Amino acid sequence: MRKPGEFESVSPEAGGVAYGRRHGRGAQTNRSGRFEPIAYEPVDDGWETLGDLEALQTEVQEVPARRIITKNQSPDIGFDRSINPYRGCEHGCIYCFARPTHAFLGMSPGLDFETKLFAKTNAAQALERELAEPNYRPRMIAIGSNTDPYQPIERRYRIMRRILEVLDATNHPVGIVTKSALVLRDLDILQSMAERGLVKVALSVTTLDHKLARAMEPRASTPEKRLETVEKLSAAGVPTSVMVAPVIPGLTDAEMERILERASVAGAAEAGYVLLRLPLEIGDLFVEWLRANCPDRADRVLSLMRQTRGGKLYEAKWGERMEGDGPYAWMIGRRFQMAAERLGLNKRSALRTDLFTPPVRPGQQLSLL
Template sequence: MEPISQADRGAFSAGRSALANAIIDGSGLRIDHSRRRGRGAGINTSGRFEPVSREGFDDGWQTMEDLPPFRTEVQVERPRKVITRNDSPDISFDRSINPYRGCEHGCVYCFARPSHAYMGLSPGLEFESRLFAKPDAPRLLAAELANKNYEPRTIAIGTNTDPYQPVEKEWRIMRHILEVLEAANHPVGIVTKSALVMRDIDILSRMAEKGLAKVAISVTTLDRRTARSMEPRTSTPSRRLEAIRALSSAGIPTSVMVAPVVPGLTDHEIERILDSASAAGATEAGYIILRLPLEVAPIVKDWLLREHPDRYRHVLSLVRSMRGGRDYDAEWGKRMKGSGPYAWQIGRRFEIAAKRLGLNQEKKVLRTDLFQPPRAENEQLMLL
């Protein structure tokens, strides 16, 4: 294949070129819209651990048109343990649960995409269409909580992939996990972009009454069109605000995560998002700057060229200004908030708006003293 000429690159960046299926930053061929309708990523390159990289290309015989669209497939995963541990100094939790691997929401910026490469799959379209469900998670969780050496601390759910993504309606794994946690009086913190969380208000409200549950709703933008393009299968912004209102009305401590903040595209909405979430009942708030680790960078770049070609250079310039001139800086303490003048400005704007609205005046700390470990399956009953 001949390299793209400088003239063609300029035309493509302006969004006027016929190069709809051109090579983008070496990331692979863009998949035809008819095959990826309702999806976020536009490319589907091989994972970084594969010995051979395969890319489709149009040879002029229209054979690409015969390929079927990407459909959601769910495969059962049988892990031996379900609680994942971490010791990252810039993360507020040391354990988490992921009921699913991959996420049908299809957020183009999702920092969990590179993890699909460990399964021999693409962090692109396969991340949002080739999913793994863990139906044994509730049973495994009960067994781990029953271990005599287990010490309770808040379990975070939704920190990698969303536990309330569309397939949860059928699999109900998250619902069953909450049932196990409630029975054991174990604290849980949830992050989601889905209004489906309202389905479990009955459990969450009972847990919250004991100081055992809190929920954070992620709101990236209030613009429905931008959200549908950037996060195609998430709940609409208005539905997420509705979820904040419903959760807080039920007595569940609820916060809003302005995450990620996309500089030059959504950062002007910080104050509006906080205003709307506060009015809906949120009492805490947080934010994360756009992260572009590994395979996420070409996916986001491709999306910008498709949807916002006029802002492509500006957005990337701002991203790099906050990442030491690179697409991403993974250094602890910097990866979430960035560094430099523009990152400082975003941080100050967020803090001023949050203070004005009375957010974050008191951080909700969940209780651990009520924990009652489940009875192990092979545990002998006490005689006296």
């Protein structure tokens, strides 16, 4: 039994903090979060080696969740509630818009976000309790909208599996977004829920370039594995979609049509896209990564990003933050629309809510019928 605040090592890699690249990690550094009174930044004094450094260890702290369903009122996303089984994400995607949430924990949105993780081990029990509340009304729950529920540590903790078991038993609709082929582990539950119109699964595909994907999304499944997962889910009768997300101007936007074509062949029924978002600390982290990994394209990528964000690297305005603004953003949106229509990927289907059966509350009398 671990004490509160104590992390458990789940990898044999040794740790350490130094300046340079970390094998298997997305962020280049561990920049301080926005709430810290002192900011620490790496400085090369000529003594450190700037090549690959000793790999950082993944650490996990088990934390109880008081409540597990998070509500939102955002006008530009298609759901009002979500579940995040984990805080932090081992996939290490450099562009992940969930990175700034680690600053609330006094940690860095950089390397800390992908190496110091929090597992909500009682998530299924908390979910069952909340679904049993007398005033609860079912609507689709989104899982994977923040951190990935099928990140590598899910193989051990199986929190997502237990959440699905609760949703399956209560006939509650769920939409899942992931970058991991691990979702196929739960195909038995997903297939059963799909037969009742209760589930959709979206695979996020940013690029088909394996080298770029390895640098940008170091511990996510390869692009080919993700498309193969779409094919297997579709073949099993699970409604699938592909998110071309994020679209990075000057780096990945040229691949949009090819990704959609591959997704269509794999059996996807729907598709979506999101323009690269760089809120708060992600801006510095992404620029740092871009100059280290794509120095020949960095200036063009940043210039195009500013063209889609009113001269800034990011604009958080409702209605614009997902798709951007200006001629270049319009062109990306129009290209997506035309490709999706041509491939028949613009179908939309709603999940059922009328089958919902609330869990029995402790002490509640069971129905005779």
